[in-house]
Amino acid sequence: xxxxxxIGHPVEHSxxxxxxxxxxxxxxxxxxxxxxxxxxDGFVAIVTDLQEKGYRGVNVTVPFKFEAYSLATELTPxxxxxxxxxxxxxxxxxxxxxxxxxxxxxxxxxxxxxxTLAGKRVLxxxxxxxxxxxxGPLLEASPLSLCIANRTVDKAEAMVARVRPGQTSLDAxxxxxxxxxxxxxxxxxxxxxxxxxxxxxxxxxxAADALAYDMMYGRETPFMRYAREEGASxxxxxxxxxxxxxxxxxxxxRRVRPDTAPVMAALRAA
Ligand code: ATR
Numbered sequence: 001x002x003x004x005x006x007i008g009h010p011v012e013h014s015x016x017x018x019x020x021x022x023x024x025x026x027x028x029x030x031x032x033x034x035x036x037x038x039x040x041d042g043f044v045a046i047v048t049d050l051q052e053k054g055y056r057g058v059n060v061t062v063p064f065k066f067e068a069y070s071l072a073t074e075l076t077p078x079x080x081x082x083x084x085x086x087x088x089x090x091x092x093x094x095x096x097x098x099x100x101x102x103x104x105x106x107x108x109x110x111x112x113x114x115x116t117l118a119g120k121r122v123l124x125x126x127x128x129x130x131x132x133x134x135x136g137p138l139l140e141a142s143p144l145s146l147c148i149a150n151r152t153v154d155k156a157e158a159m160v161a162r163v164r165p166g167q168t169s170l171d172a173x174x175x176x177x178x179x180x181x182x183x184x185x186x187x188x189x190x191x192x193x194x195x196x197x198x199x200x201x202x203x204x205x206x207a208a209d210a211l212a213y214d215m216m217y218g219r220e221t222p223f224m225r226y227a228r229e230e231g232a233s234x235x236x237x238x239x240x241x242x243x244x245x246x247x248x249x250x251x252x253x254r255r256v257r258p259d260t261a262p263v264m265a266a267l268r269a270a
Contacts (some may be wrong), residue, residue, distance in 0.1 A: 003054065004253065005034040007046060008061035012037070015267065016059055019246045022266065023258035031056075031254070043067045047088065047095075057089040057253050059246070065099075065129060072097025081136040084129055087249040098252055101130075102137030104245030105187070105215065105238075110141065112240045112264070115185065115211045117141035123183040124148045125199060125223075126190035127155035127172075130215055134189060135159060143185075145169045149178055150190075175200045182207040186227070188214040193221030206232040214238060240264055 006016040012035070020033035036058075038046040043064045050058060060068040065084035069075070072085055076098045079085050085097035109115050122143040124131055127150035138146060146168050150156035156172035163170055179202040186206065192199050193216040201223075206212065212227030217239040220228075227235045243260045251257050 002031045002056045002253075003034070003050075004031060004057050004059070005036045005050060005055060006059040006061060007036045007038050007043065007050075007064060009037055009040055009063060011035045011061065014061065015242065016061075016246060018267070019243055019263055020250060022263045023247065023250045026262070027254070027256045027258050029254050029256060038064065044071060047071060051090045051095070055090060057087065057249075059249055060086050060088060065133070069097060071095060078102065078136055082133045084133050086133075086245065087252055089252060098249075099133055100245040100248035100252070101241070102134040103248050104243075105134045105213075105241045106137045106141050107244040107248075108236070108240035109185070109211070109213065112244070112260070113211065113213075113234065113236055115234070117143050117185065119144050120184040121182065121207070122146045123178070123181075123186045123205070125186065125188045125201075126150055127152070127159050128189070128191065130191070131189035132159065134187070134215075135163070138187075139163065139166060139168055143168050145171075147171050147173060147178075147181070147183070149173045149175055151175065175202075178202050178205060181205065183210060185211045185213065186232070188212075188216070188221070188223040190223075193223060196222060198222040198226065201226060203230060206230050209233045211236065215241060217242060239267060243267065 017033050068085035073095045079097045079099040082099040087098045089096040120143050148156040153174045160170045160172045211234045212232040213236045215238040217237040243264045247260050
C-alpha cells in the first residue's frame with residue numbers, strides 16, 4: 001500500500017487524512033494517508049525517516065513549509081515563486097517540492113465560487129508566508145490590479161518588488177491607506193483570525209458584487225464578520241482552498257484528479 005502523510009506542528013486537527021481518504025475511495029486508489037506531528041526542531045529527521053520507510057510523499061503544513069522548500073532537491077516553478085513547499089514527492093532518492101496552495105485558492109474562487117479574477121480589482125491582506133504562497137497563481141489569473149496591504153508595509157513592498165512586471169498593476173499599502181478604495185475580491189491571508197483579532201480595515205472596501213475570502217476555515221473570523229457587516233455580496237472561508245490544494249497534491253502523486261465537490265459537501269455537513 002502506498003503511504004503518505006501530512007506533517008505539521010500542531011497537526012492533530014488536520015483534515016488532510018479525511019480528504020485524501022475520500023479522494024482515494026472515490027477514485028479507487030489504494031493508499032494510506034496519516035498525520036505526523038514533527039517536533040519544531042525535527043522536521044528534516046521526520047521526513048528522512050518517512051522516506052526511509054518507503055512513504056511516497058508528504059504534505060507539509062505550518063510551520064514547516066520553508067524547511068520543506070530547503071529540503072527539496074527539485075522545485076517546481078510555482079514552489080520557487082512561493083518560496084515555500086506544501087507537497088513533497090519522494091522518487092529514487094530525489095525529493096520533489098511543489099506548492100499547491102495558490103492553485104487551490106484560485107480554483108476555489110474560479111470554479112467552486114464561480115467568481116472571475118480576470119480584469120478584477122483584487123486586495124490581498126497580509127504579506128507573510130500564506131500571502132506569498134498564493135501571489136503567483138493569483139497574478140496568473142490576470143486581475144486588473146492587485147493591492148497587497150499589510151500591517152508592516154515594508155513586507156508588502158518587498159513582495160511587490162519581487163514580482164516580474166506583467167499586465168496586472170501592483171501596489172503595496174498599509175491598512176490606513178485603503179480608505180476610499182474599492183475592490184471586487186478581498187482575500188484575507190493574514191493570521192489575525194487565528195487569534196480572533198480584527199484588522200483595522202476602513203468601511204466601504206467592497207465594490208458591488210464583491211467576494212470576501214478568508215483563507216482560514218472552521219468558524220466565522222473577525223474578517224468574515226466585518227465583510228458581513230459591510231454587505232459583501234459573497235463571503236467564503238478557506239475550506240474550499242484546503243480541499244482544492246489537497247486535490248492538486250493528490251493529482252501530483254496519483255495522476256488522477258478527484259472530484260472535490262462531494263468531499264467539500266461532506267466536510268461542510270460534518
Ligand atoms: P503565515 O504563514 O500565516 O502567513 P506569517 O508569515 O507569520 O504567517 O504572516 C502573518 C501575516 O499576518 C503577516 O502579514 C502579519 O502582519 P505583519 O507582517 O505586519 O506581522 C499578519 N498579521 C497577523 N496578525 C495580525 C493582526 N492582528 N493585524 C494585522 N496583521 C496581522
